[in-house]
Each structure stands twice: as structure tokens, then as C-alpha cells.
Amino acid sequence: MNSNNKILVFGGIGQLGQCIQKISIERNYDQIVFLDEIAGNILDQNLLRKLFTTKKPQFVINCAAYTAVDKAEDEVLLCEKINKVGAENLAKSCAEFGATLIHVSTDFVFEGNVPKLLNETDETTPINVYGKTKLEGELEICKVLDAYYILRTSWLYSEFASNFVKTMRKLGSERDELSVIVDQVGTPTYAIDLAATILDIIETDSGAYGTYHYSNEGVTSWYDFAKAIFDISEITVKLNPIPGSAYPTKAVRPAFSVMDKTKIKSTFGIEIPYWRDSLVRCIAKLN
Numbered sequence: 429m430n431s432n433n434k435i436l437v438f439g440g441i442g443q444l445g446q447c448i449q450k451i452s453i454e455r456n457y458d459q460i461v462f463l464d465e466i467a468g469n470i471l472d473q474n475l476l477r478k479l480f481t482t483k484k485p486q487f488v489i490n491c492a493a494y495t496a497v498d499k500a501e502d503e504v505l506l507c508e509k510i511n512k513v514g515a516e517n518l519a520k521s522c523a524e525f526g527a528t529l530i531h532v533s534t535d536f537v538f539e540g541n542v543p544k545l546l547n548e549t550d551e552t553t554p555i556n557v558y559g560k561t562k563l564e565g566e567l568e569i570c571k572v573l574d575a576y577y578i579l580r581t582s583w584l585y586s587e588f589a590s591n592f593v594k595t596m597r598k599l600g601s602e603r604d605e606l607s608v609i610v611d612q613v614g615t616p617t618y619a620i621d622l623a624a625t626i627l628d629i630i631e632t633d634s635g636a637y638g639t640y641h642y643s644n645e646g647v648t649s650w651y652d653f654a655k656a657i658f659d660i661s662e663i664t665v666k667l668n669p670i671p672g673s674a675y676p677t678k679a680v681r682p683a684f685s686v687m688d689k690t691k692i693k694s695t696f697g698i699e700i701p702y703w704r705d706s707l708v709r710c711i712a713k714l715n
């Protein structure tokens with residue numbers, strides 16, 4: 429596959445940004461530009477105007493975000509600026525310059541208090557600062573732009589940047605024993621799979637704008653995810669399942685945030701890998 433579209437990627441050296449870069453190279457994209465926090469600061473409207481004027485993007489991918497979930501509880505204003513105002517700035521620029529925005533959001537927009545598959549129209553009631561500001565970002569985009577795809581995803585990991593898989597492998601090789609929460613349930617997502625889907629959507633260019641859910645298939649807990657990471661990595665460590673109450677964190681996290689992917693699969697005709705199969709692929713890269 430290939431794309432002749434001009435694409436700007438904000439947050440281009442974060443985890444997902446690097447995954448998109450990898451897939452775009454494999455697909456021979458030559459009109460895609462990856463911007464870091466300085467070259468593509470989404471809080472600098474003058475900079476955005478210059479970028480949109482000179483680069484004339486047809487698609488903009490927003491991977492830029494404040495993602496430190498616990499730290500966000502102490503840095504509310506900064507988190508809000510990046511996740512809400514930054515998203516709004518990009519949406520306004522897209523509206524003004526006629527670009528389509530692909531924005532990445534999170535399962536943490538949901539309260540996650542009911543064990544039921546979450547679909548795109550379910551009520552959003554975030555329970556931490558990060559989730560609240562991500563929801564505000566979504567709402568700002570919907571207000572000012574028609575040509576948007578908001579992709580909510582969950583539990584991203586990959587061979588790039590820092591994430592749960594890399595943290596577990598590091599801790600597992602340093603310690604004899606680890607305790608991981610078993611009563612928070614969701615679905616991990618290999619960021620490489622999400623990156624491929626984002627580029628599929630651009631290539632399809634169907635105009636089916638709106639909000640979509642994307643994670644890998646299946647359901648697991650953080651404990652079972654950690655267990656799979658150690659098994660596949662062949663790391664021996666004593667792993668204890670614990671309740672969330674035994675692992676206090678600054679931010680509260682949803683207990684159940686498994687998303688229904690029917691809409692994205694039927695709209696774009698994509699197949700989604702099972703979470704453990706993708707984990708095997710990622711760990712093969714890490715090894």
C-alpha cells in the first residue's frame with residue numbers, strides 16, 4: 429500500500445508516533461512529516477499556522493498528549509492545556525486549512541464501573557484528570573471540525589518509548605517477586621497495530637468521519653497481561669495478583685474498560701489481532 433497524501437504527525441517521536449513512522453517506511457510513504465514537541469508544539473498557534481501554510485497537509489495525525497496518568501493529578505493545568513487546548517488548536521487549524529484530523533483518545537474517558545462492552549455512544553464519565561482532559565479534547569474537536577476521526581484506544585505498548593511491557597520486563601529481570609493488579613480489566617493494544625489502522629484509514633479516505641474504538645481483541649487484567657509478558661519473554665519471577673486497593677496510585681483507574689470494536693471493523697473492513705498474538709510479535713522485536 430502507499431499514500432500520496434501530505435501528512436503531518438504531531439507527537440511524532442512519542443510511542444505511537446514512532447510506530448506510525450515504522451509502518452509508513454514499510455509502506456514507502458514519502459510525504460509524511462514527523463514533528464516533535466518543539467517543531468510541532470500544539471500549544472503554539474503561530475507555529476501551527478506556519479506549518480499548515482507551508483506544508484499544506486491533507487491529513488493531520490495527533491499523537492501529541494500528556495500521558496502521565498498519575499502525575500496529571502498534580503499537573504492539572506498543563507495536562508488540560510496539552511490534551512484539551514492542544515487538540516482544539518489542531519482542530520481549528522484543520523478546519524481553516526481544509527485538512528482531516530485523526531486524533532487519538534483513550535478508554536479512560538469511561539468510568540468503567542460496569543462489566544459491559546463499551547461502544548462509541550456510551551456515556552463518558554472520566555474518573556481521573558488525564559481521562560477528563562482527553563474527553564475535553566474530543567469535545568473541542570467535535571465543536572470546530574467535521575472532518576475528524578477520533579480513535580479511542582487502550583493500554584498501548586510497543587518496542588518504542590516506555591510502556592507496561594517494557595516496565596514489566598525490566599522489573600521482572602531485576603526482582604524476584606512482583607505484585608500486579610488483577611481487578612482492573614481491559615484490552616492491551618500493540619501500538620504497531622493501531623499505527624497500521626491509522627494509515628489504513630487515510631488510504632481508505634472514505635469520509636466516514638466520527639469516533640471509533642480500537643484496541644486489540646480479547647480481554648485481560650493487568651496481572652494476566654504481566655503473566656503473559658513473563659511467560660512469552662521466558663522471565664522467571666514470582667507474580668502475585670493483588671486488588672487495586674493494595675496498590676494505591678494518585679489517579680483512580682477504570683475497573684472495566686473493554687471497548688467494542690464492531691464499528692471500526694465494519695466501516696473500514698479491518699481485522700484486529702488477538703492481544704496475546706500481538707504481544708508475541710512485540711516481544712520477538714524486543715528480544
Ligand SMILES: NC(=O)C1=CN([C@@H]2O[C@H](COP(=O)(O)OP(=O)(O)OC[C@H]3O[C@@H](n4cnc5c(N)ncnc54)[C@H](OP(=O)(O)O)[C@@H]3O)[C@@H](O)[C@H]2O)C=CC1
Nearest residue numbers: 439442443444465469470492493495532534581582583584
Ligand atoms: N500510552 C497509552 O497507554 C495510551 C495512549 N493513548 C493516547 O494515544 C496517544 C499516543 O500515546 P503515546 O504515543 O503512548 O504517548 P507518548 O507519551 O509516548 O507520546 C506523546 C508525545 O506528545 C509529545 N508532546 C507533549 N506535549 C506536546 C506539545 N505541547 N506539542 C507537541 N507534542 C507534545 C510528548 O513529548 P515529550 O515526551 O517530550 O513530552 C510525546 O512525545 C495519546 O493521545 C494518548 O493519550 C490512549 C490510550 C492508551
Ligand SMILES: Cc1cn([C@H]2C[C@H](O)[C@@H](COP(=O)(O)OP(=O)(O)O[C@H]3O[C@@H](C)C(=O)[C@@H](O)[C@H]3O)O2)c(=O)[nH]c1=O
Nearest residue numbers: 495497534535536581582583584592607608609650675
Ligand atoms: C508497575 C506496576 C503497575 N501496576 C498497575 C498500576 C496500573 O493500575 C496498571 C498499569 O500501570 P501503568 O502506569 O503502566 O499504566 P497506565 O498509565 O495506567 O496506563 C494507561 O495509560 C493511559 C495513557 C491510557 O490512556 C490508558 O489506556 C492506559 O494505558 O498496572 C501494578 O499493579 N504493579 C506494578 O508493579
